[in-house]
Amino acid sequence: MPEIRLECIRKSYGSVQALDHLDLTIHSGEYLCLLGPTGAGKTTTLRIIAGLTSPDSGKVYFNDKEVTHVEPEERKAVFLSQTYSLFPHMTVAENIVFGPNIRDWPDEVKKRTLAEMLDLVRLSRRADAYPRELSGGMQQRTALARALASGAEVLLLDEPLRALDARLRLGLRRELRSLAKSLGITTIHVTHDQEEAIVMADRIAVIRKGKIAQIGTPEEVFDHPNSPFVANFVGQSNFFRGVVVSSNDVTLIKEKQGRLLPARHSHFKAGECVVIAVKVGNTEIVKSEDGYLTGSVERILFEGRNLFVDILIDGVGRCSSKIPAKFFDRIKVGDNVGIRWDAEKASIFSLEKCNLDEELKVE
Amino acid sequence: MSYSDTILNIISKKSFRKGWNAFIIFFFLIFVILPTVYILSYVFTHWSAIETNVLSDRETINIILSSIAASFEIAAIVTVIDFIVGLPLAWLIVRKEFRGKRFLDTLIDMPLAVPTAALGFSSAIFWATTPPSIEAPPFAFGAISSPMLLVILLHIVFSYPYMVRSLAAILEQIDVTYEIAGQTLGASKLTAARTITLPLFRAGLVTGIILCFSRSLSETGGTMIALATMANAAGFNTGPTLIGEWKKLSVTHPELIPQLSFVSILLIIIALILLAILKVIVMKVRLPFGKVWPRPEKILSRGFAPKLKDAFSLVFLLFFVLLPSFFIFSYVATASPSGGDWGGFWGSLSYSFGIAFIVTLIDLSFGIPLAFFIARSESRKISSVLDVLVNVPLIVPTAALGFSLGQFYTDQPFIPAIPTLLIIMAHVAFTYPLVVRNVAGAIEEIDPSYEETARTLGAKPIQAFRRVLYPMIKSSILAGSIMAFTRSLGETGATQAVVSEALTAPVYIVELVKGQEYYLAGLACIALISVSYAAMLLLRYLTRKKGRSV
Numbered sequence: 001m002p003e004i005r006l007e008c009i010r011k012s013y014g015s016v017q018a019l020d021h022l023d024l025t026i027h028s029g030e031y032l033c034l035l036g037p038t039g040a041g042k043t044t045t046l047r048i049i050a051g052l053t054s055p056d057s058g059k060v061y062f063n064d065k066e067v068t069h070v071e072p073e074e075r076k077a078v079f080l081s082q083t084y085s086l087f088p089h090m091t092v093a094e095n096i097v098f099g100p101n102i103r104d105w106p107d108e109v110k111k112r113t114l115a116e117m118l119d120l121v122r123l124s125r126r127a128d129a130y131p132r133e134l135s136g137g138m139q140q141r142t143a144l145a146r147a148l149a150s151g152a153e154v155l156l157l158d159e160p161l162r163a164l165d166a167r168l169r170l171g172l173r174r175e176l177r178s179l180a181k182s183l184g185i186t187t188i189h190v191t192h193d194q195e196e197a198i199v200m201a202d203r204i205a206v207i208r209k210g211k212i213a214q215i216g217t218p219e220e221v222f223d224h225p226n227s228p229f230v231a232n233f234v235g236q237s238n239f240f241r242g243v244v245v246s247s248n249d250v251t252l253i254k255e256k257q258g259r260l261l262p263a264r265h266s267h268f269k270a271g272e273c274v275v276i277a278v279k280v281g282n283t284e285i286v287k288s289e290d291g292y293l294t295g296s297v298e299r300i301l302f303e304g305r306n307l308f309v310d311i312l313i314d315g316v317g318r319c320s321s322k323i324p325a326k327f328f329d330r331i332k333v334g335d336n337v338g339i340r341w342d343a344e345k346a347s348i349f350s351l352e353k354c355n356l357d358e359e360l361k362v363e
Numbered sequence: 364m365s366y367s368d369t370i371l372n373i374i375s376k377k378s379f380r381k382g383w384n385a386f387i388i389f390f391f392l393i394f395v396i397l398p399t400v401y402i403l404s405y406v407f408t409h410w411s412a413i414e415t416n417v418l419s420d421r422e423t424i425n426i427i428l429s430s431i432a433a434s435f436e437i438a439a440i441v442t443v444i445d446f447i448v449g450l451p452l453a454w455l456i457v458r459k460e461f462r463g464k465r466f467l468d469t470l471i472d473m474p475l476a477v478p479t480a481a482l483g484f485s486s487a488i489f490w491a492t493t494p495p496s497i498e499a500p501p502f503a504f505g506a507i508s509s510p511m512l513l514v515i516l517l518h519i520v521f522s523y524p525y526m527v528r529s530l531a532a533i534l535e536q537i538d539v540t541y542e543i544a545g546q547t548l549g550a551s552k553l554t555a556a557r558t559i560t561l562p563l564f565r566a567g568l569v570t571g572i573i574l575c576f577s578r579s580l581s582e583t584g585g586t587m588i589a590l591a592t593m594a595n596a597a598g599f600n601t602g603p604t605l606i607g608e609w610k611k612l613s614v615t616h617p618e619l620i621p622q623l624s625f626v627s628i629l630l631i632i633i634a635l636i637l638l639a640i641l642k643v644i645v646m647k648v649r650l651p652f653g654k655v656w657p658r659p660e661k662i663l664s665r666g667f668a669p670k671l672k673d674a675f676s677l678v679f680l681l682f683f684v685l686l687p688s689f690f691i692f693s694y695v696a697t698a699s700p701s702g703g704d705w706g707g708f709w710g711s712l713s714y715s716f717g718i719a720f721i722v723t724l725i726d727l728s729f730g731i732p733l734a735f736f737i738a739r740s741e742s743r744k745i746s747s748v749l750d751v752l753v754n755v756p757l758i759v760p761t762a763a764l765g766f767s768l769g770q771f772y773t774d775q776p777f778i779p780a781i782p783t784l785l786i787i788m789a790h791v792a793f794t795y796p797l798v799v800r801n802v803a804g805a806i807e808e809i810d811p812s813y814e815e816t817a818r819t820l821g822a823k824p825i826q827a828f829r830r831v832l833y834p835m836i837k838s839s840i841l842a843g844s845i846m847a848f849t850r851s852l853g854e855t856g857a858t859q860a861v862v863s864e865a866l867t868a869p870v871y872i873v874e875l876v877k878g879q880e881y882y883l884a885g886l887a888c889i890a891l892i893s894v895s896y897a898a899m900l901l902l903r904y905l906t907r908k909k910g911r912s913v
Contacts, residue, residue: 071818073820098830
């Protein structure tokens with residue numbers, strides 16, 4: 001299965017710059033999630049890999065062979081749109097053998113491939129059904145079988161789970177990933193859902209404004225974001241600005257009312273303007289005398305397994321925390337509480353060159 | 364690699380595809396657009412002839428101006444009436460459920476199957492005061508003595524279905540929940556429909572108006588026949604009938620060419636300008652829909668009023684559209700038979716069919732690629748320019764188009780001016796947009812991701828079209844073909860203006876009426892109606908059958 005390399009890809013639509021010198025390598029057989037907000041250039045990247053859109057400049061390589069101007073039908077990279085694009089006038093079986101028919105394979109090979117594929121996606125009994133008669137999950141499996149039957153070496157999935165209802169989506173995450181991994185296919189999965197990316201990916205590439213903001217394993221991207229944007233987009237974060245006081249095993253910063261806040265080890269020097277980011281789930285609610293910061297509970301949202309608590313911190317503004325639902329009886333709106341966190345879980349970024357509000361914008 | 368694979372590979376090459384697209388656009392510009400507007404160049408090359416023959420001749424200019432003014436007046440009145448009575452009917456067939464709805468749906472389209480020449484004869488016998496030699500049935504209305512009124516009544520017959528269809532098409536797309544939301548907010552039915560749904564109509568209104576207006580402006584054969592049938596129409600002409608008459612005379616009087624050119628140019632230019640203005644007005648000007656009169660509108664929404672409206676639109680359809688269309692049958696049944704030359708008629712009928720068939724074939728082979736280009740091209744600029752240009756031959760009155768085309772092919776040295784070839788090219792020019800419009804509309808509706816997915820699954824562009832896109836747009840292709848075919852079959856003005864002595868079936872009928880062979884003309888009309896109706900039914904049957912297997 002091919003390794004895919006994008007080098008310095010640029011693409012603009014009129015005055016809109018969709019991709020801006022994008023570099024990205026996807027290893028052979030890897031399951032990569034391309035995660036980013038709407039309009040970040042995710043789908044454009046996918047279409048360029050498929051050959052459906054040609055870049056303004058830059059090169060695309062499959063296994064070190066340049067394919068920038070190779071036609072889509074010669075790439076063996078199957079594109080699956082959000083709605084799967086199952087051909088409505090063909091049955092499940094006809095859809096699946098579309099690729100083999102186009103390539104004019106011998107009849108017995110076609111038959112064997114069809115049987116194998118139907119078996120693989122457990123649709124043997126629905127072979128003669130039309131796509132509109134299938135459930136969302138079955139449609140997705142048909143589309144996968146169709147892709148695999150055509151001899152695909154690369155799967156390009158554009159928000160493949162978006163059209164499904166929430167419950168089914170959770171189940172299919174695992175199924176989709178294990179199918180792709182067991183066949184060793186290089187897969188690029190576009191999504192704007194950070195949770196989906198974290199659960200499914202070997203590596204996550206966070207894309208923003210046509211550039212890769214960060215690429216790494218889900219743990220790396222979640223726990224060690226390289227920018228406030230990534231910190232906030234992959235798992236929501238609380239941000240606290242301040243000036244570095246000392247930087248040893250723990251970096252200490254002083255916020256504008258003089259309170260000291262800890263973050264993980266860093267190379268920042270005393271006096272630098274910084275911001276620390278703490279994931280909502282890592283922000284603990286404690287008695288007000290134990291907290292780094294104090295405030296009053298503004299709102300409590302019951303989310304089933306968790307409580308989502310908004311706290312109005314004196315002199316800072318609104319912070320959020322996610323705590324287990326069992327604490328439901330022990331907290332109520334108006335309570336004075338403190339918040340704290342494990343210094344190791346707090347990331348720290350320079351504020352010298354960046355505007356935090358601009359940086360956190362999702363659009 | 365087999366022979367067919369080699370061809371497949373060659374036509375799938377990017378360079379070939381580019382060349383093919385260029386060729387299709389070239390064909391469209393050179394063989395459709397250029398001949399259509401070619402006559403405009405006459406102003407520059409023969410200004411002195413226009414000056415001496417037309418502008419300095421009071422009488423000629425009066426004839427020209429009065430006939431052109433009549434054309435535009437008629438078109439405007441017809442369009443307004445079509446809209447007023449077409450809207451309730453469109454509403455009825457889209458929003459109401461009742462028994463016999465399907466039947467009503469087919470009834471509306473029936474006049475479209477009747478060539479206008481036959482419609483003209485049929486309507487004139489029904490409406491107009493006719494000379495005794497015609498022997499109109501005693502139960503005919505027979506009281507219209509104003510030629511202008513007769514032409515208006517005739518034009519309503521064949522333009523009405525276009526208006527109803529365009530309005531119904533857009534109404535179907537407007538979500539009924541808007542209106543329901545309006546009603547739950549306290550608006551009466553009429554208020555909700557008028558203030559919420561009607562303003563959303565603009566696009567459909569533009570299509571409907573353009574279709575009706577240009578159809579009425581173009582019509583020649585039916586108008587000629589109607590005028591020839593009525594008792595005292597002497598001297599009344601519309602722009603297109605004037606072109607038809609003069610073109611015929613120009614065979615022996617070549618000095619009429621400047622006059623002909625002048626009429627054609629005026630018709631083309633005024634039609635283009637007027638329709639451009641119309642489009643701007645309908646799209647941009649805010650109509651006073653906001654004002655609400657709750658009490659009277661509430662009263663009109665209940666009880667007797669809506670029923671009266673529905674009954675009125677049905678009566679209108681029956682009495683003003685269907686009855687005049689098919690009155691010819693009762694005429695033939697009551698008039699005293701007379702013999703005649705049937706061979707000539709069958710000859711002209713098969714000639715017409717042959718031409719319509721070839722024309723449709725050309726339209727399909729060059730129209731589908733252009734439609735595809737317009738709908739799918741990456742360069743939106745080129746495709747939107749083409750999109751506008753495609754409408755030009757639809758708007759230009761066909762008689763003027765035919766004359767322009769005739770001059771074009773006589774003037775250029777490359778293609779021999781064979782009459783049949785000229786007629787075919789003329790018919791291609793005004794039927795081509797019908798195919799392109801229909802197919803481009805259908806392709807635009809279909810998510811390009813189907814073809815793209817097919818490409819990534821290994822299909823070459825032509826295979827993706829053939830196996831994925833084509834099955835989905837088949838019915839629109841057929842619809843476009845039916846329109847092109849019946850339009851070509853029924854066209855009189857363009858045919859006459861290209862080759863005045865051409866004997867297609869509609870022209871033949873015109874000649875019969877002018878030669879006072881009314882009975883034979885009636886029979887010929889019925890034969891033409893039956894044959895085109897059968898063709899239409901057959902095509903409908905084919906589309907339905909294929910539609911089911913999908």
